[in-house]
Amino acid sequence: MDGFKLYVTNTSTIPPNGYLCYEDTDPGLPNITQIIPCNQLGKYVIYYDTKGSLHGGDRYGPIIELCYVAINGCKNSHWGSKCENVCADNCMERNCYPENGSCVWGCNPKYCLKDVCNKDTAVCTEGCKKRRTGSYCNEYNVASDGLVSLNPSSDPPASLANDGNEKSCSKTKGVNVTVQVDLMKISIGKGMYVTFGEHTKKEGHHIVYASNNSNSWNIGTVLYNRQSLPTEIKFNAVFRYLTYVLYRDQGQPSELELCEIGIYGCPPTYYGPLCNTSCPKNCRGPCDLENGICKFGCSNGWTGVECKQACQPGGYGKDCLEKCSRNCIIFPCNHVTGGCTGGCSDGWQGFNCFEKCPHGQFGRNCSQFCERCFLGMCDPVNGLCDNTSVCSPGYIYGAYCNISCDDGYFGNNCTRLCNCATGNCSAFTGNCPGGCAKGWRGEACDEVTVLLAEESSQAGAIAGSVAVVLIVLITVAALIVYKCRFISTKGKENNTEKTQSIEHQHYDDVRMEDVFTYQDLMIRQTSNEYDQINTAFVHH
Incomplete structure (x- = not known):
């Protein structure tokens, strides 16, 4: 074993092409049991020896008898005696030494303030960037x-x-x-x-x-x-x-x-040890940082542990507890918002169709108005007036007050005549765009002018004077007739009772005729004069 070398490499090439962990350079023979630390990343551990030995002038190649080998280490990105620690994010490629967690190839200052970190420990020495x-x-x-x-x-x-x-x-x-x-x-x-x-x-x-x-x-x-x-x-x-x-x-x-x-x-929508796993998309707020369960419940319209189930038809909102409006044209409503996608039935409005039409409106989307009804009050669905016995001015009384006045009429139930100089008046107010006829004034042309009143008064005075003269003349004539009849009666004292009765009856007839004639003249004279004057004002 004299002069052996130990490599950690990523290939099996011989001679080894990798990291040299140890080389025996001491004089003498090495111990046959070796414990060599080598904090290095690699796929292969290679024992390599080319030195051999010299005996009696002959050189012998190296000889090794391997009895036991163990390579202690951790899987990538972990370190510690039990590999329980995770290498720092800042270590390049998150590779660290299993013994102490220090970076193998230095630190990555991605999140370090001022991009400063310790190349061995990966600690950000100045602080951290935002968040x-x-x-x-x-x-x-x-x-x-x-x-x-x-x-x-x-x-x-x-x-x-x-x-x-x-x-x-x-x-x-x-x-x-x-x-x-x-x-x-x-x-x-x-x-x-x-x-x-x-x-x-x-x-x-x-x-x-x-x-x-x-x-x-x-x-x-x-x-x-x-x-x-x-x-x-x-x-x-x-x-x-x-x-x-x-x-x-x-x-x-x-x-x-x-x-x-x-x-x-973790950021609001992530969880996990590295905060790189997305929370269920329908969570209300952040999810549990360990298992991703929606701790604050689901967003509106969703249920279930992972908030993947939509509300049953007819329900919507938080925990699906809200009920869709029955006033939606298309049922059910949107399970998230409760909105009626097809609009509202007649008489209702609003995003969720829970609002009745406001006072004075009715129909689809409350787009029609009850201004023809008395006080503008009608059924919000069909427009039937609340009070069907009266309508706004300009309309004939009816259930819906939807029949307007004929030309030339205006006011309540269309009972008033227009007094316009030209054209028709407003069916609502009686106002004449072209002005009032002669003798009339006011917003609705329903007030008699002073000139018309004076002329009417003068006509009445003339008619009265004529009537007085006729009365005097008739009275004088009656007295004359009476006197003549009286003298004639006095000169005929021997006339029979029958003759007297006839004469008396004849006098009564004359007197009654005179009275009726007087009354007829007075009434007709007065009526004709006034009617002529009134007609003159109306037609001019």
């Missing part, structure tokens, strides 16, 4: 967009504690120092990474709480409770606020210099 945390910046940081606060208040500000830069720190001092991280929404956390400055006094009692309330954090879930606080702690919890408290004995003030605090998690 990354941990020594190697290989963990997703759900606290990156959160708010950090220190109590007592700090100077410089606490916002430096989640900017990714481990060289910028925030300081505070008090009897009970509190650090709180608000994740802005309920999230799943699986660990915490924290780095302190050199001025931090770590003696005391360290407690980490998880809660969903910023004020009552002390009754939340206790994630950690020890006399010391390591850089990294692991847990699995659902919360919004993470609160770290440092208590010191006998009320002594604590001094804290916080440089960086991060909370391990």
Whole structure:
């Protein structure tokens, strides 16, 4: 075995073409049992020897009698005594030495702040880029967009504690120092990474709480409770606020210099050790970081453990508990939103067809109006007026108030005549576009003008004067007739009773005729004069 060599290679080529782990250069013969460390990646382990030995002037080739061989190592990307550790993301191609986890080919500074990392340990020495945390910046940081606060208040500000830069720190001092991280929404956390400055006094009692309330954090879930606080702690919890408290004995003030605090998690739609497995697409919020189960339930319209089942027909929304509207034209509705894809039945409106038509509207999509009905009130489905015995002006009374006035009429039940100079008036208001006829005025041309009233008054006065003259003339004539009849009667005293009776009856007849004649003249004269005047005004 004198002068043998040990290689780790990826090919079986001889002589070996790979990494030389060991070469025997010591004088003398080597021990026949060898334990050789060789932290190297490879497919083949090759024992190689060409030296041989010289006896009595003759050279003999190398001879080996192999009794036992064991190659201790880990599968790719793992290290440790039991290969329980995963190589750092930052190690090139994630290859590290099984013994100590240090990078075989150096570090990859992809997530390191300023692209700086230690080539052996892969640690990001300056800090991490946005949304990354941990020594190697290989963990997703759900606290990156959160708010950090220190109590007592700090100077410089606490916002430096989640900017990714481990060289910028925030300081505070008090009897009970509190650090709180608000994740802005309920999230799943699986660990915490924290780095302190050199001025931090770590003696005391360290407690980490998880809660969903910023004020009552002390009754939340206790994630950690020890006399010391390591850089990294692991847990699995659902919360919004993470609160770290440092208590010191006998009320002594604590001094804290916080440089960086991060909370391990995964992006909202991923899970797994490397956060590279997608959550079920219909999860409501993030899924469980270990198994991908939808911890917050399913999105609207979906059910099941993996939220792959759509709601049964007729159901929609969260947990499929909402019921589709029966007013949808096409049933069922959309299982996610409850929207009626085919629109709503007559009398209904809205995205989900749960809204009745507003006051004064009816029909498909509530697109028709009940303005013809009294007070604009009608059935939202068919438009039947609530009050079928009256309609708005301009329409004949009926169940639907859908028959408008004939030309020349307007108003309630179309009973009023238009008084327009030309054309027809508005069936609703009586307004005449071309103005009112002579003698009329007003918005509906239904008011008599002053001129018409004066002319009517004058015509009445003239008719009255004529009537008085006729009365006087008739009275005088009656008196004359009466006097003549009286004288004639007095000169004939011997006339019989029958003659007297006839004469008396004749007088009565004359008197009654005169009265009727007077009445007839007065009425007809007055009526004719007024009618003529009124007709003149209407036709001019």
